[in-house]
Amino acid sequence: MKVTVVGAGNVGATCADVLAYRQLADEVVLLDIKEGLSEGKGLDMLQTATLLGFGTKITASTNDYSKTAGSDVVLITSGIPRKPGMTREELIGINAGIVKSVTENLIRYSPNAIVIVISNPMDTMTYLALKSSGLPKNRIIGMGGILDSARFKTYLSLALNASQHDIEGVVIGGHGDTTMIPLTRLATYKGVPVSQFLSAEQLKQVAADTMVGGATLTKLIGTSAWYAPGAAGALLVESIVRDQKRVFPCCVVLDGEYGQKDICLGVPVVIGRNGWEKIIDFQLNAEEQELFNKSAEAVRSMNSVLST
Numbered sequence: 465m466k467v468t469v470v471g472a473g474n475v476g477a478t479c480a481d482v483l484a485y486r487q488l489a490d491e492v493v494l495l496d497i498k499e500g501l502s503e504g505k506g507l508d509m510l511q512t513a514t515l516l517g518f519g520t521k522i523t524a525s526t527n528d529y530s531k532t533a534g535s536d537v538v539l540i541t542s543g544i545p546r547k548p549g550m551t552r553e554e555l556i557g558i559n560a561g562i563v564k565s566v567t568e569n570l571i572r573y574s575p576n577a578i579v580i581v582i583s584n585p586m587d588t589m590t591y592l593a594l595k596s597s598g599l600p601k602n603r604i605i606g607m608g609g610i611l612d613s614a615r616f617k618t619y620l621s622l623a624l625n626a627s628q629h630d631i632e633g634v635v636i637g638g639h640g641d642t643t644m645i646p647l648t649r650l651a652t653y654k655g656v657p658v659s660q661f662l663s664a665e666q667l668k669q670v671a672a673d674t675m676v677g678g679a680t681l682t683k684l685i686g687t688s689a690w691y692a693p694g695a696a697g698a699l700l701v702e703s704i705v706r707d708q709k710r711v712f713p714c715c716v717v718l719d720g721e722y723g724q725k726d727i728c729l730g731v732p733v734v735i736g737r738n739g740w741e742k743i744i745d746f747q748l749n750a751e752e753q754e755l756f757n758k759s760a761e762a763v764r765s766m767n768s769v770l771s772t
């Protein structure tokens with residue numbers, strides 16, 4: 465398996481590192497527009513091979529897409545991240561141009577690849593990649609819900625003072641501070657609804673913390689996070705290359721599912737060798753469906769900027 469990561473910045477390099485270390489591909493290609501950046505980080509990563517014990521081939525390049533030829537999976541992390549006080553939506557002006565040209569270049573050399581979009585605003589960038597590539601819908605996946613769910617589970621574990629491994633929790637909807645929907649009703653601790661252990665007030669706080677989870681980190685670090693985003697991208701790749709058929713909340717195009725059409729939004733999907741293979745219906749209650757509709761409305765208005 466060959467996996468390409470475009471963007472050797474914080475998220476891209478972290479993701480490539482996890483892919484290589486966990487040997488999720490035979491070859492990982494790291495590419496960036498900034499002269500020397502991917503080569504430097506790629507070489508640094510390669511020098512961890514004997515220390516950490518992996519044999520993944522790492523190829524690095526400054527914008528030479530021929531090196532990416534024949535990739536099975538490609539991840540797009542190129543673009544600017546947000547700074548403290550910025551929303552993900554404010555990145556659209558610059559990132560739309562980058563994501564469009566990067567997608568075109570990738571597809572030219574890897575026409576059969578599954579494309580994972582990470583650049584923000586991710587829901588709109590996924591829609592852009594889908595429309596501009598003309599690829600079958602199952603091969604375009606936006607990564608955001610896996611990360612938001614990891615943050616949700618982290619905040620639940622802190623509130624419960626329990627191990628994250630005993631907690632299930634899913635975030636659907638958009639990947640924006642106000643558009644994501646942590647499904648507290650369906651979250652469980654050791655298989656039991658978390659509402660049995662936490663008060664409504666505590667659950668509300670967990671959901672609120674989750675929604676600004678990225679902004680909290682941006683404020684602390686000065687730029688957006690990378691460890692969890694990189695690991696989340698790699699987890700998605702793992703389910704694809706190993707055909708694990710795991711269910712993850714991912715941003716995919718909807719055609720009537722969850723009451724929405726012609727929009728890319730986070731819903732639970734089965735991820736396997738063919739990309740996203742099936743949308744799972746979580747049977748939202750009326751309140752959750754209303755939040756989902758509002759989320760769709762916000763993302764749709766964002767998408768409309770693309771064509772103007």
Ligand code: NAI
Nearest residue numbers: 471473474475496497498542543544545582583584608693
């Ligand atoms: P970064 O600034 O560390 O890295 C971005 C890299 O993209 C830079 O090295 C830059 O040289 C490169 N780049 C820019 N234009 C390019 C082009 N045309 N071709 C190739 N490379 C190009 O930023 P970071 O922190 O890695 O974030 C990357 C993106 O991922 C941002 O848009 C950020 O908002 C987004 N993000 C998304 C998450 C998600 O869950 N979907 C989570 C975290 C970040």
